[in-house]
């Protein structure tokens with residue numbers, strides 16, 4: 074057993090992390106005060122067990138804006154230790170430079186101190202899981218600073234980011250694309266895997282699969298927390314081919330810069346339709362491939378992994394994978410060594426009373442590393458950045474808060490190179 078510390082950064086980052094914890098606590102039968110109904114010894118990578126048999130998440134929540142931390146403290150979940158919920162005086166108003174330099178640099182010593190306390194509680198730390206929005210000033214700026222410090226202090230430990238990318242809809246401000254452009258280079262240098270989420274894609278899933286006309290953040294966070302629970306299931310239940318962060322990395326990341334992985338789960342359906350959901354393993358795999366968020370018919374897979382959850386026989390999985398492979402349902406780029414990995418965790422994805430999606434019992438989550446991400450990054454990050462940068466809006470605010478003007482150009486160049494890296 075090797076421990077993992079989870080960090081939520083910024084408003085969205087803390088909410089996503091909180092929903093992740095609620096779901097994995099359910100999967101490990103841990104209640105809101107840390108008592109466990111059925112202690113099978115699993116999950117200790119994520120939970121610290123006290124001498125009085127209470128389970129505490131290895132979690133840190135940080136936001137420069139005090140509001141989200143206040144909300145978390147009032148959430149009725151008593152398992153988070155109050156020392157590990159840190160806030161500053163005010164949000165950054167969507168400004169990367171305030172998060173990275175000005176306000177962020179005031180809070181970072183405290184963040185490092187609390188992280189060291191969490192590290193001190195571990196015997197053999199494997200790494201960090203970080204939830205952050207690349208569009209938020211805190212998620213991007215403070216997120217980048219924390220990632221840099223983690224590398225400096227815990228050099229060999231894995232870092233896996235759940236990154237909420239800016240949506241393309243009018244509702245997301247242009248500033249978010251600036252923040253994302255400034256953050257992606259830090260991910261390239263300091264994150265080992267970045268799981269890509271965005272509110273547009275997830276809103277569409279909420280509407281199409283769950284009949285929610287106007288999805289809220291809570292509705293979207295439910296889907297993110299399901300995917301994060303599935304990705305970490307092998308680690309938490311100590312089973313399958315994805316049983317630690319290093320194997321996720323070997324199975325999914327062919328080279329350090331090609332590290333952006335998307336997720337899709339099947340089936341996702343309403344509680345009313347649970348009885349009629351198709352849980353045939355082969356159908357679920359095909360559906361997960363169809364719902365893959367960034368692919369089109371020109372995209373090629375660099376790698377992919379299937380996380381199967383629930384009572385499923387290994388031979389069913391093997392037969393379905395052989396069929397999928399023989400039908401070329403996933404087209405792999407040439408010379409990609411890892412191909413399609415699979416992992417089975419018999420415990421189904423945990424369900425919460427306020428979930429929209431029904432508990433179908435058997436699910437498949439596909440993790441995809443495809444060349445389609447290059448187009449995605451262009452559409453979700455750089456195109457809008459270029460429009461905004463041409464107008465020189467916002468640059469002054471960032472420079473005023475400590476950013477070198479050249480950093481914009483360097484970050485943008487780095488992203489162009491990244492798109493080239495994906496042209497395989």
Ligand SMILES: Nc1nc2c(ncn2[C@@H]2O[C@H](COP(=O)(O)OP(=O)(O)OP(=O)(O)O)[C@@H](O)[C@H]2O)c(=O)[nH]1
Pocket residue numbers: 082083084085086088089136137138164165166167168172206208209210211212213237239240245249272290291293294
């Ligand atoms: N999925 C999801 N998105 C959210 C949530 N909260 C905010 N967002 C979106 O995340 C993006 C970044 O916003 P925040 O997380 O609020 O920003 P921040 O990291 O706190 O940074 P500041 O700009 O300093 O407030 C915006 O596009 C929001 O629409 C959430 O709980 N879930």
Ligand SMILES: [Mg+2]
Pocket residue numbers: 083084085138164165209211
């Ligand atoms: Mg905020």
